[in-house]
Amino acid sequence: AQRVTQPEKLLSVFKGAPVELKCNYSYSGSPELFWYVQYSRQRLQLLLRHISRESIKGFTADLNKGETSFHLKKPFAQEEDSAMYYCAGGKLIFGQGTELSVKP
Amino acid sequence: GAVVSQHPSWVICKSGTSVKIECRSLDFQATTMFWYRQFPKQSLMLMATSNEGSKATYEQGVEKDKFLINHASLTLSTLTVTSAHPEDSSFYICSARMGGMNTEAFFGQGTRLTVV
Numbered sequence: 001a002q003r004v005t006q007p008e009k010l011l012s013v014f015k016g017a018p019v020e021l022k023c024n025y026s027y028s029g030s031p032e033l034f035w036y037v038q039y040s041r042q043r044l045q046l047l048l049r050h051i052s053r054e055s056i057k058g059f060t061a062d063l064n065k066g067e068t069s070f071h072l073k074k075p076f077a078q079e080e081d082s083a084m085y086y087c088a089g090g091k092l093i094f095g096q097g098t099e100l101s102v103k104p
Numbered sequence: 105g106a107v108v109s110q111h112p113s114w115v116i117c118k119s120g121t122s123v124k125i126e127c128r129s130l131d132f133q134a135t136t137m138f139w140y141r142q143f144p145k146q147s148l149m150l151m152a153t154s155n156e157g158s159k160a161t162y163e164q165g166v167e168k169d170k171f172l173i174n175h176a177s178l179t180l181s182t183l184t185v186t187s188a189h190p191e192d193s194s195f196y197i198c199s200a201r202m203g204g205m206n207t208e209a210f211f212g213q214g215t216r217l218t219v220v
Contacts, residue, residue, distance in 0.1 A: 032205045044148075044199070044211040051206045086147065092138050092199065092209055094148045 002027035004087050006095035013077050014103050021072040021098045023061075023087030031089055033070040035061055038084040047072075047085070057081070077102045106132045108200050110212035117188055117219055124184045125215045127198030133178035134200035138209065139171070142195040154181055188219040 003026045013019055025031055035047040048056045050063045050070060061072045070087060082102045087095040107130040117123045127137060136155050140148040152168075154160035154175035162168045170192075172184040181200070185192050195216050201209040 034208075036211075043213050044197075046208045049206065049208070090205065091150070091153055093150050094140075097147045 002090040002093050004033075004089045004093055004095040006085075006087050006098050008098045009096065010099045010101065012101040012103065015079055016076050019072075019074045019077045019081070019100065019102075021085050021087075021100065023070045023072065023095055025068050025070060025087075025089045027090055031063065031065075031068075031070075033061075033063060034088045034092075035059070035070075035072050036086045036088055036094075038086070040083070044086070079104055106130075106200075106202070106210045108134075108198065108210045108212040110196075110198055110215050112215060113213060114216040115218070117217070119189055119219055120187055122184055122186045123188055123217060124182055125196055125198075125217070127181045127183070127200065127212055129179045129200045129202075129210070132200075132202045132210075134181075134202055135178070136201050137175055137181040138199045139173060139181075139183050140197045140199070142197060142214070144195075148197060151183075185217065188217075190219045193217055193219045 005024045033050040036044045037047045038044045059074045079102045084097050086097045109128050111126045139151045142148050150163050151166045152160040152162045154173050156175050156178050160173035175181040195214050197214045199209040199211045201207050
C-alpha cells in the first residue's frame with residue numbers, strides 16, 4: 001500500500017537557520033510526490049512537486065529513490081515560512097504533517 | 105489560480121439525518137476529485153477518489169454506503185453523509201485536479217460537520 005511518512009510533528013528553528021522537513025515514501029513504481037503547505041487559516045496549496053524540479057519561496061526538494069525520501073529544504077528560514085507542511089504522494093495520500101515554527 | 109469551493113463551510117445536523125456537501129471547481133474542469141476527512145490536529149485522511157461519470161473508489165475502511173460520493177459533472181462532486189452520528193463530526197475537505205497524477209490538486213476551504 002502507498003504510504004507517506006513525516007517523522008517530525010513539530011520543527012522549531014530560528015530565523016535564518018536552515019530547515020529540512022523529512023518525508024519518506026513507500027510504494028512501488030515511479031513515485032509522484034508533492035509538498036503542500038497550509039498557512040494559518042488558509043486552505044492547502046501546492047508548494048512544489050518532484051517532477052518540476054523547481055524552487056518555490058526558496059524551498060527545494062530532491063527525490064532520492066535509494067533512500068525513498070523527498071525531504072524539503074530551505075537554507076535560510078523566514079518567519080513567514082511558519083505553517084503546516086504536508087508531503088503527499090501517488091493518489092494524494094498525505095503524510096502526517098510537520099508544523100514548522102520559525103522564531104525571530 | 106484555480107479555485108475549488110465547498111458548500112456549506114459548516115453545518116450542524118441531528119443524529120440520523122443525512123447531510124450533503126458540495127465541491128465545485130469554479131474555473132476549470134476537474135477530471136478527478138478527492139474527499140478527505142481531517143480530525144483535530146491530525147493530517148488529511150483520504151476517503152475516496154472520484155472521476156467524472158464513474159463510481160468513486162473508496163479507501164479501505166471507509167463505508168461507501170455511509171459516505172455517498174457523486175461526481176456527476178466535471179465541475180461538481182458531492183459527499184453525502186447518510187444517517188449521521190456524532191462520531192461523523194469532522195472537517196471534510198475536497199480537492200480537484202484537471203490532469204493526471206503529476207498535476208496540481210486544488211483544495212476547497214473545508215466543511216465543518218457537527219452532528220448533535
